[in-house]
Amino acid sequence: MxxxxxxxxxxxxxxxxxxxxxxxxxxxxxxxxxxxxxxxxxxxxxxxxxxxxxxxxxxxxxxxxxxxxxxxxxxxxxxxxxxxxxxxxxxxxxxxxPAWAPGRAVVVGSDVEAARVVAERGHRRVFLTTGRSGTAAFAGVDAWFLIRAVTAPDPDTLPADCELLLSRGPYHVDGERDLLQRYGIDVLVTKNSGGAMTHAKLDAAADLGVAVVMVERxxxxxxxxxxxxxxxxxxxxxxxxxxxx
The missing domain is CATH 3.40.50.720 (NAD(P)-binding Rossmann-like Domain)
Incomplete structure (x- = not known):
């Protein structure tokens, strides 16, 4: 076969x-x-x-x-x-x-809608984990971004004020909690990718009271x-x- x-x-x-x-x-x-x-x-x-x-x-x-x-x-x-x-x-x-349960996350239908929510709610320190193709929608948002991706996005798609963190999971709650605190993150933006490999960021955000915006699959x-x-x-x-x- x-x-x-x-x-x-x-x-x-x-x-x-x-x-x-x-x-x-x-x-x-x-x-x-x-x-x-x-x-x-x-x-x-x-x-x-x-x-x-x-x-x-x-x-x-x-x-x-x-x-x-x-x-x-x-x-x-x-x-x-x-x-x-x-x-x-x-x-x-x-x-x-299986998809993640959204919990208290704001669920949106696209990267563009996620960027709109971040801007409208006045978030200033954004942990963006939507992947290399998801950065363009946020280029015009007035905030600072920590962008984590496996592969570097096209520089032309990046927000003006950002730091790029190239990394591949799995991740653990302690490390994710430290990352959110160290960078003063006030909102996590993620796709609803599901699975255990990257779920720790949601647990860390819940522990610290960090807002979550989740793009539905x-x-x-x-x-x-x-x-x-x-x-x-x-x-x-x-x-x-x-x-x-």
Whole structure:
């Protein structure tokens, strides 16, 4: 059985490690991170040319099933994978880690709306953790920003008054609490990425009474099959393997 595994997430790496002795796993990474954490086994880096290109790639490479374990905000590749798998009649699963409970956070629908909330509420010291693509919306906000990302954003997208912190999780509550206190942060801006790797910032913000603005994740395409854990994804792949044999 040949499985295409989409994603550069921790869940994708864990799934590749679980399955690489059982099926042929091709892990696919977008290539936007210059030094990604690589999974075990075969890795493909780069795009496909949209849904049609991915459909052709699935056919040309005789792929038996696709698991999409991309980041919850990677909506474009998820939409393309859904369309490509339906067109080529390849079984398709989305592994989507559970979202965080927003608690007392202000929930918004986009980076632009998050920037508006920060400005309207007069926040002055912002911990921005929405990733390298999320900084442009805040460029015109009159505040100081601590921006944490795995890869440096384009300098043209950065707010005028900011400090850049390049870092990759996991993070721990004590360290996050220290960071918020050291920089005098009064609001945390985050995407609802879910998972345990970066949840500590929410715990630290709650401990210190720091406000939270949370960008809700985009909806999944209608009709996709979804599981929440690596164990469930392993079971799904094994069931497809039995069917294929």
């Amino acid at each position: 040949r499985l295409l595994l989409l994603g550069g997430t921790g869940e994708a790496r864990a799934l590749a490690a679980r399955l690489h002795d059982e099926v042929e796993v091709i892990s696919s990474l977008a290539g936007r991170v210059p030094d990604p954490a690589l999974p075990v086994g075969r890795v493909r880096i780069g795009g496909y040319g949209g849904a049609a290109g991915l459909r052709d790639w699935l056919t040309d490479n005789a792929v038996d099933a696709v698991v999409d374990a991309t980041h919850p905000f990677a909506a474009t590749i998820t939409a393309h994978a859904t369309a490509a798998c339906r067109a080529s009649q390849v079984p398709h699963l989305v592994l989507a880690r 985009p909806p999944l395409p209608d009709g996709v099959e979804v599981v929440a854990t690596v164990d469930e994804a392993v079971s799904w792949v094994r069931a497809r393997e039995v069917s294929a044999s």
